[in-house]
Amino acid sequence: MEIVLRGIGVSPGxxxxxxxxxxxxxxxxxxxxxxxKEAEWARFEQAVTTVRGELTRLHEQTMxxxxxxxxxxxxxxxxxxxxxxxxxxIKSRLDSEGLNVEFLLDxxxxxxxxxxxxxxxxxxRERARDLVDVSQRxxxxxLNAEAQTLERLETPSVVVAHDLSPxxxxxxxxxxxxxxxxxxxxxxxxxxxxxxxxxxxxVVGLKYVGAHVMPGDMVVLDGTHGQVIIRPxxxxxxxxxxxxxxxxxxxxxxxxxxxxxxxxTLDGHAVPTLANIELPVEIAxxxxxxxxxxxxxxxEYLFLNRGSLPTEEEQFHAYAEVAEAFNPSxxxxxxxxxxxxxxVAHVRSLPETNPQLGWRAIRFCLERPDIFKAQLRAMLRxxxxxxxxxxxxxxxxxxxxxxxxxxxxxxCLDLDRRSIPFDRNVKVGSMIEVPSAVAxxxxxxxxxxxxxxxxxxxxxxxxxxxxxxxxxxxxYEPAHPAILRMIxxxxxxxxxxxxPCAVCGEMAGDPLFTELLAGLGVDSxxxxxxxxxxxxxxxxxxxMSVARRFAKRVLAMGSASDVRALLLERFRGRNEQA
Ligand code: PEP
Ligand code: MG
Numbered sequence: 001m002e003i004v005l006r007g008i009g010v011s012p013g014x015x016x017x018x019x020x021x022x023x024x025x026x027x028x029x030x031x032x033x034x035x036x037k038e039a040e041w042a043r044f045e046q047a048v049t050t051v052r053g054e055l056t057r058l059h060e061q062t063m064x065x066x067x068x069x070x071x072x073x074x075x076x077x078x079x080x081x082x083x084x085x086x087x088x089x090i091k092s093r094l095d096s097e098g099l100n101v102e103f104l105l106d107x108x109x110x111x112x113x114x115x116x117x118x119x120x121x122x123x124x125r126e127r128a129r130d131l132v133d134v135s136q137r138x139x140x141x142x143l144n145a146e147a148q149t150l151e152r153l154e155t156p157s158v159v160v161a162h163d164l165s166p167x168x169x170x171x172x173x174x175x176x177x178x179x180x181x182x183x184x185x186x187x188x189x190x191x192x193x194x195x196x197x198x199x200x201x202x203v204v205g206l207k208y209v210g211a212h213v214m215p216g217d218m219v220v221l222d223g224t225h226g227q228v229i230i231r232p233x234x235x236x237x238x239x240x241x242x243x244x245x246x247x248x249x250x251x252x253x254x255x256x257x258x259x260x261x262x263x264x265t266l267d268g269h270a271v272p273t274l275a276n277i278e279l280p281v282e283i284a285x286x287x288x289x290x291x292x293x294x295x296x297x298x299x300e301y302l303f304l305n306r307g308s309l310p311t312e313e314e315q316f317h318a319y320a321e322v323a324e325a326f327n328p329s330x331x332x333x334x335x336x337x338x339x340x341x342x343x344v345a346h347v348r349s350l351p352e353t354n355p356q357l358g359w360r361a362i363r364f365c366l367e368r369p370d371i372f373k374a375q376l377r378a379m380l381r382x383x384x385x386x387x388x389x390x391x392x393x394x395x396x397x398x399x400x401x402x403x404x405x406x407x408x409x410x411x412c413l414d415l416d417r418r419s420i421p422f423d424r425n426v427k428v429g430s431m432i433e434v435p436s437a438v439a440x441x442x443x444x445x446x447x448x449x450x451x452x453x454x455x456x457x458x459x460x461x462x463x464x465x466x467x468x469x470x471x472x473x474x475x476y477e478p479a480h481p482a483i484l485r486m487i488x489x490x491x492x493x494x495x496x497x498x499x500p501c502a503v504c505g506e507m508a509g510d511p512l513f514t515e516l517l518a519g520l521g522v523d524s525x526x527x528x529x530x531x532x533x534x535x536x537x538x539x540x541x542x543x544m545s546v547a548r549r550f551a552k553r554v555l556a557m558g559s560a561s562d563v564r565a566l567l568l569e570r571f572r573g574r575n576e577q578a
Contacts, residue, residue, distance in 0.1 A: 002232045005206050007181070008473055009226030010192035012530070013201035013251075014244040015179025016237065019217045019230070020157035021210065022150060022164070027139055031103040037094055044090065044101040047141035052081055054137065073130075080134045086112075102142045109135040153177060158219045162210040166190035166342045167304040170279065174198055179221035181209045181228050186476060188456040188506045189468035190341050195223075196509075196528040197278050199285075203228050205470030254533045255289070263292060263536050269544040271518050273536050274329075274526040276504060280318060283325050286529045293329035295452065295526020296391075296504040297322060299375070300338045309344070309371065315378035323386030330387045332452065332504075332526075333379050334431070335372065335404075337361040337393040341468055356466060361394035366403050376411040383423035391452055395430040398443050405447070433457035433505070438486045441493035451494045452526070455505025459483055478507040479563040481555075484520070488555060491521040502526055512567050514538035515574070519551030541574050 034040040059074035080086075090104045109131055116128035139145070150159060150168055153176035163184040169191045172180075180195050185204035195202035201223030212230050213219065220229040220240045224247065229236055263273045274295035275286035279302075286294065302310050302318055310318075323331050338344055339360025352358040365372035379390055392404045408428060415422055430437065430444050433454030437444060445451065455478060460467040462483060465476045477483075487503070494501035500523040507513050509527030511534045517525060518539065525535060550570070557563050 002236060003212055003230040005209055005212070005228045005230070007203040007206035007209070007226050007228065008185075008187050008470065009202075009223045010185075010187050010189075010204050011180070011195035011200060011202035012224040012247075013179075013199070014223070014240055014247060015158050015201045015219075015221040016240060016244065017156050017158045017178045017219065019160045019213045019215065019219045020153060021213060021215055022148060022159050022161040023168075027136075027143060027145055029102055029106045029139070029143075030100065032100050033098050034094075034100050037098060040094060040101055041091060043142065044094075044105075047138050048081060050141050051134070051137045052078065055081065055134075076130060077134050080131055081138070102139055105135055105138060105142075150177065158221055160209055160213045160219070164191050166194060166301075169194040170301055171305050172198065172200070174200075174281070179203075179219075179223065181206055181219070181221055183207050183210050184468070184470055186466070186468050186470055186473040188459075188476070191468075193276075193506065193528065194278060196530055197276070197282055199530050205473050207470065251533075254537065257533075257537070263539050265518065265539055265542050265544045265547070267543045267545060269518070271514075271522075271539050272524040273532050273539070274332075274502075274524060275529045275532065276509075276526050277322070277529075280321060282529060283322060287325060289529050289532045291326075291329075291529060291532055292524075293326055293387075294322060294331040295502055295524060297331060297333045298337065299334060300336050300342055303336065303338060303344045304342065306344075312374040312378045315375060316381045319379055319382035319388070320385040323382050323388050325386075327386035330389055332389040332391050332429070333382075334391045334393055335362070335375055335379075336365055339364055356460065362392050362400055362404055363394065365392075366400070366407075369407055372404075372407055373411050373414075376408055377415065380411060380415055380422035380426065381420060383426050384421050388423065389427045389429060389450065391429045391431055391450075393431045393454070394434060394457070395432070395444065396434040396436045397440055398447065401430055401444060401447055429499075431504075432490050432501075433461070435462045435486070438490055441490045442496065445493045445497035445499055448497075448499060450499050451490060451501040453487060453490055453501065453503045453505060453522070455483065455487075455503060455507040458486065458505065459507075462486065477560045477564070478510070478513060479567060480560040481558055481563060484516070484555060484563070487517070487522070488520050488551075494523075495521065500524070509535060511535055511538045512571050515542045515547045515570070516551055516554060516567065518542065518544060519547030519549070519554075521548075521551075538574070 055074050055078050086108060089108055090101060093099065093104050094101060113128040113131050116124045150172045153173040156176045156178050158179040158181060159177050160181045164182055177200055180200055180202040182204045183206050185191050192202065192204055201221055203221055203223055203226050206228055209228055217231055220232045264270050272292040274293045275291035276296040277286060277294055278298045302315060319333055339358060340356050379388065382388060395401050405428060427449035429450035429452060430448040431454045432438060432441060432451050456467055459476060459478055463475065463480060465472050467476060491501050502524045503517055503522050504526040508525040509531030514535050515538060527535060554563055
């Protein structure tokens with residue numbers, strides 16, 4: 001019998017293929033009696049030695065690149081690895097029962113971690129996770145198992161996972177990954193954003209897909225409507241094969257019809273549509289979709305999935321490539337936004353209880369001026385290759401912006417001293433994505449060259465709804481009047497200071513909000529490339545004079561569900577007429 005699961009469709013399209021469960025415990029732990037106990041113990045010690053080498057290297061590297069605080073996690077792992085009680089218990093059971101060491105280790109860690117997990121204090125739970133992490137490394141060595149990766153899939157498959165981190169998604173095999181289905185995650189999580197960027201159909205927040213699917217099971221994934229069908233019946237398969245063809249034809253038609261559109265309303269107001277990009281592979285597609293520049297380059301993706309930080313030179317080439325490709329259109333390079341749900345390898349186990357409220361984005365950069373300065377130098381050097389703007393993420397107030405700009409000025413002086421050319425007119429802007437930044441928008445506007453509203457985080461922080469949590473995804477509501485008021489307040493502050501205000505959160509790519517955002521006075525919209533044709537089609541069907549009146553009407557409303565209903569009604573009306 002087929003099983004139909006509903007989740008949140010975050011990247012449109014239909015995928016049909018065999019399931020590839022990812023990240024489920026794949027290590028098969030054997031249990032057998034050993035003949036030579038001494039040799040078995042030596043095998044265990046050898047595995048521990050190898051892992052000790054790995055962890056020591058990670059510890060040193062992290063200490064060098066990110067400092068003591070982050071390196072401590074590996075110091076803790078090293079202590080656990082050499083925990084004498086664990087070693088003694090394995091040795092004593094090996095001597096008395098003669099069982100293989102991977103079985104003994106797995107059983108012992110299972111027992112200990114259950115015990116630790118049952119204690120209320122979160123520090124014990126963290127310790128349980130650390131213990132499992134370390135023992136997993138040792139087990140992998142003992143079993144000669146490679147860690148599972150999505151980098152190269154053997155056959156075209158639908159990737160099914162309990163959860164996928166942005167770094168795992170960033171290196172996914174773009175040819176063979178047909179679709180992505182996860183139990184966890186929300187619509188504006190970075191995993192969802194990447195799936196859209198790569199145009200891989202995806203459904204998240206499925207809750208139980210990992211539990212229902214076996215390797216190789218046939219799966220139909222509908223990213224447009226947010227459903228996954230496991231072991232579909234023949235007639236279901238046929239229906240979706242036909243729908244897949246129709247949907248591809250529709251998308252193609254939209255792209256072709258869009259060829260001559262210039263993002264202008266019926267009464268001649270330009271609302272430029274720009275691309276958000278994460279990785280250089282997206283440049284070509286953004287150009288094909290005729291993106292009018294890059295409104296957000298999430299540069300942190302250059303830092304993920306690697307053993308060390310990218311050099312200034314590497315960064316310079318990456319930024320210059322984008323600047324040159326889009327010249328003379330503008331390219332907005334956002335400085336490093338790691339933390340939250342994006343960790344570079346060495347910070348992966350960052351012991352923060354609440355990383356979204358933790359050490360991320362500009363906070364990280366201000367404490368690591370060495371990393372920040374290298375990035376700013378690379379960005380400024382790239383500015384001679386096109387029309388570059390620089391933007392700081394997660395600005396929460398004036399002091400932070402001033403500190404960031406002071407470092408920026410230092411870097412300019414340094415380049416000058418060394419006679420390295422850069423564009424002296426590079427604009428420096430603030431992302432408005434923290435509620436305190438909205439409250440201070442008038443002050444921030446006086447010291448910023450532009451604003452870009454990061455609605456993904458603004459919604460998360462204003463409504464207190466974790467953007468990556470599927471359980472409360474229904475509460476993550478861009479149509480909430482509080483959000484619309486904050487957008488308007490930011491726009492007004494920008495207008496008073498005569499600076500432009502863009503939106504680069506996912507809301508900018510949702511055609512339901514296009515007319516409203518234009519009416520609220522937003523100057524440009526930056527979005528996943530895949531969304532550009534549909535948003536541009538909306539701009540082409542609205543009048544700015546009407547949009548402004550409509551926005552006024554919406555701003556007077558108090559209920560999020562009423563706003564959403566009105567937006568839907570209006571959207572249908574506009575598109576049925578067209
Ligand atoms: C946002 O928060 O809206 C944004 C564009 O930044 P990110 O999604 O990378 O946090
Ligand atoms: Mg953000």
